[in-house]
Amino acid sequence: MVATTASASVEAEPTPLGGRIAELHEIRxxxxxxPGAKATGAQHAKGKLTARERIGLLLDEGSFSEVEQLRRHRATGFGLEDKKPYTDGVITGWGTVEGRTVFVYAHDFRIFGGALGEAHATKIHKIMDMALAAGAPLVSLxxxxxxxxxxxVSALAGYGGIFRRNTKASGVIPQISVMLGPCAGGAAYSPALTDFVFMVRDTSQMFITGPDVVKAVTGEEISQNGLGGADVHAQTSGVAHFAYDDEETCLAEVRYLLSMLPQNNRESAPRVRCDDPADRRGETLLDLVPVDGSRPYDMAEVIGEIVDDGDYLEVHERWARNIVCALARLDGQVVGIVANQPRSLAGVLDIGASEKAARFVQMCDAFNIPLVTLLDVPGFLPGVGQEHGGIIRHGAKLLYAYCNATVPRISLILRKAYGGAYIVMDSQSIGxxxxxAWPTNEIAVMGAEGAANVIFRRRIAEAEDxxxxxxxxxxxYRAELMHPYYAAERGLVDDVIDPAGTREVLIxxxxxxxxxHADLPSRKHGNPPQ
Incomplete structure (x- = not known):
C-alpha cells in the first residue's frame, strides 16, 4: 500500500524533463x-503573404523541416539588445516538391523588415551548404x-558569404530566386547569380540604388516599380526570367519549373509518362510556316505542335522576343529549345537575343538537358547601335555556349539560315x-538578292536593263547555291525531312x-567573352 502511494506521488509531480519539454513547446x-497579428495584418495589407505561408505554397503539404528555428541575434546597441525575436527574420529548412527534396530560405519581412544581420546570414549560409552537400535545388523567397x-560590417560580410556560395553552387544545383518584396543594394546580386529569377508585379522590386538616390545624383524622378519593378526586369533589363500578378501563381510556376529540372548536375531531369504518341504527325506544320522566307509566323505555334501535348515553359518570354528559349518534353524527356522568332525583328540575332540564348544554353548544358535548336535566321542585326554596343562580343557568348556544350544537340533548319548567325545557332560545324532541314531551307552566306548584288555588281551596272x-x-544564284539539298549534298545536313514528321525524327x-558522352579538355575553366 505504501509503495502504491509513493508511486502515485511520483507520477503526480512533473518531471524536470517534462517541464523542459513544455517550455520548448511554448518557445516553438x-x-x-x-511578431504578432498586427505585423501579419500589415503584411497582408500590402498584398503579400507571410514567409511561412509562402513556404506552405511552395512545398508539398506537411513536408517542411525547419532548421535553426530558435536562432536569435547576439548584437548589442541601437536597441537590438531589447529585441531578439526567434528566427532572426529568416526561415530556413527543407521539404519536397512533387516528392523531391528542395531546400528553401524565406525572409520574414515582419521581423526587422527582413533585413540581414550576422545570425540571419549564418542561417542562410548553413542551408546553402546543406543544399550543395545534399545535391538538391535551393529556392530563396x-x-x-x-x-x-x-x-x-557583419551584415555586409554575411552577404559576401551568400554570394560566394551562390557561385560555388552554380552549375551544380539549380538555384531559383523568387522576389516577393524589395531587394535593394548589394542584396540584388545574389538573385543575379542564380539560375532563374521570378518576380511579382507591384509588390517586388530590385535595384542597386533606389529612387531617392537616383533623383539626388541624376535629377531623374521615378517610382520604385518604374525603376526596378517586375515588368521592367522581365521586359527591359532581362534580370527577371518570369513575372506574375500574384504570389500564388508565381509559386505554382516555381513548382512547375522544379519539375522540369534535375536535382543536380549529376542527374538527368525527371522523365514522365507521355500519352502523346511519339509518331504523331504534325500536318499543321505544313500550313504554319510560309514557304516565302520574307513572311513572318509565330515560332511558338511550331514549338507547341512538336512538343508533348503542346506544353512548354518559355524562359525570358518578354525580353529579347526575337528568340525563344523554352523547356519542354519530347516523349516525356525534358529538352531545352532555342528558336528564332520570325514574328519579332524577323528572327535576327542581336545583343539581347545572343545573351538570352547563351545563358539558356549554358543552363541546359550544366544540368544535362538536351538542346533542340530551330533555325529561321536572316543574320545578325546590322546597325551602329549594335556594333557600338558590342554585338561581336555578345554574339560570341552564344557561339561559346554552344561550342562548350556537351549535352545531346540537334538542330533543325526550317527556312533560312544565313551568314554568321547560321554558324552560331548550333550548326554542324560547331558541334x-x-x-x-525542312525542304524549305536555304543555307547561305547571305540572301540571294544581297549575294547577287555583291558578286555581279559590275555586270548588273553595265546591263541595259x-x-x-x-x-x-x-x-x-538561288538555284545553284541555295536549293534545299545543297548543304545535304556536302554533309552539312544529315537529312532533309518531312515537316509533318519532325516530332518523330527528334524523339x-x-x-x-x-x-x-563527351569530355572537354582538362582546364581550370574557360574564359568566355563578356
Whole structure:
C-alpha cells in the first residue's frame, strides 16, 4: 500500500524533463507565431503573404523541416539588445516538391523588415551548404530591406558569404530566386547569380540604388516599380526570367519549373509518362510556316505542335522576343529549345537575343538537358547601335555556349539560315550531333538578292536593263547555291525531312543520343567573352 502511494506521488509531480519539454513547446509556438497579428495584418495589407505561408505554397503539404528555428541575434546597441525575436527574420529548412527534396530560405519581412544581420546570414549560409552537400535545388523567397544597418560590417560580410556560395553552387544545383518584396543594394546580386529569377508585379522590386538616390545624383524622378519593378526586369533589363500578378501563381510556376529540372548536375531531369504518341504527325506544320522566307509566323505555334501535348515553359518570354528559349518534353524527356522568332525583328540575332540564348544554353548544358535548336535566321542585326554596343562580343557568348556544350544537340533548319548567325545557332560545324532541314531551307552566306548584288555588281551596272539582269542572277544564284539539298549534298545536313514528321525524327534522335558522352579538355575553366 505504501509503495502504491509513493508511486502515485511520483507520477503526480512533473518531471524536470517534462517541464523542459513544455517550455520548448511554448518557445516553438512563439517562434511559429512570429511578431504578432498586427505585423501579419500589415503584411497582408500590402498584398503579400507571410514567409511561412509562402513556404506552405511552395512545398508539398506537411513536408517542411525547419532548421535553426530558435536562432536569435547576439548584437548589442541601437536597441537590438531589447529585441531578439526567434528566427532572426529568416526561415530556413527543407521539404519536397512533387516528392523531391528542395531546400528553401524565406525572409520574414515582419521581423526587422527582413533585413540581414550576422545570425540571419549564418542561417542562410548553413542551408546553402546543406543544399550543395545534399545535391538538391535551393529556392530563396526574397522579401528583405537589405543589410541590417545596426550590425554594420557583419551584415555586409554575411552577404559576401551568400554570394560566394551562390557561385560555388552554380552549375551544380539549380538555384531559383523568387522576389516577393524589395531587394535593394548589394542584396540584388545574389538573385543575379542564380539560375532563374521570378518576380511579382507591384509588390517586388530590385535595384542597386533606389529612387531617392537616383533623383539626388541624376535629377531623374521615378517610382520604385518604374525603376526596378517586375515588368521592367522581365521586359527591359532581362534580370527577371518570369513575372506574375500574384504570389500564388508565381509559386505554382516555381513548382512547375522544379519539375522540369534535375536535382543536380549529376542527374538527368525527371522523365514522365507521355500519352502523346511519339509518331504523331504534325500536318499543321505544313500550313504554319510560309514557304516565302520574307513572311513572318509565330515560332511558338511550331514549338507547341512538336512538343508533348503542346506544353512548354518559355524562359525570358518578354525580353529579347526575337528568340525563344523554352523547356519542354519530347516523349516525356525534358529538352531545352532555342528558336528564332520570325514574328519579332524577323528572327535576327542581336545583343539581347545572343545573351538570352547563351545563358539558356549554358543552363541546359550544366544540368544535362538536351538542346533542340530551330533555325529561321536572316543574320545578325546590322546597325551602329549594335556594333557600338558590342554585338561581336555578345554574339560570341552564344557561339561559346554552344561550342562548350556537351549535352545531346540537334538542330533543325526550317527556312533560312544565313551568314554568321547560321554558324552560331548550333550548326554542324560547331558541334551539333545531328542537323536536319525542312525542304524549305536555304543555307547561305547571305540572301540571294544581297549575294547577287555583291558578286555581279559590275555586270548588273553595265546591263541595259539592270533590274531584269539582277532578277535573273538572283534566280540563278538561288538555284545553284541555295536549293534545299545543297548543304545535304556536302554533309552539312544529315537529312532533309518531312515537316509533318519532325516530332518523330527528334524523339528517335534524342533516344539514340541519350547515352552520349563527351569530355572537354582538362582546364581550370574557360574564359568566355563578356
Amino acid at each position: 509556438a512563439r517562434a511559429l507565431a512570429g 526574397n522579401d528583405g530591406a537589405g543589410a541590417r544597418i545596426q550590425e554594420g 551539333a550531333d545531328l542537323t536536319y 539592270p533590274e531584269a539582269v539582277r532578277a535573273h542572277l538572283v534566280k540563278e 528517335r534522335s534524342l533516344a539514340m543520343l541519350r547515352t552520349k
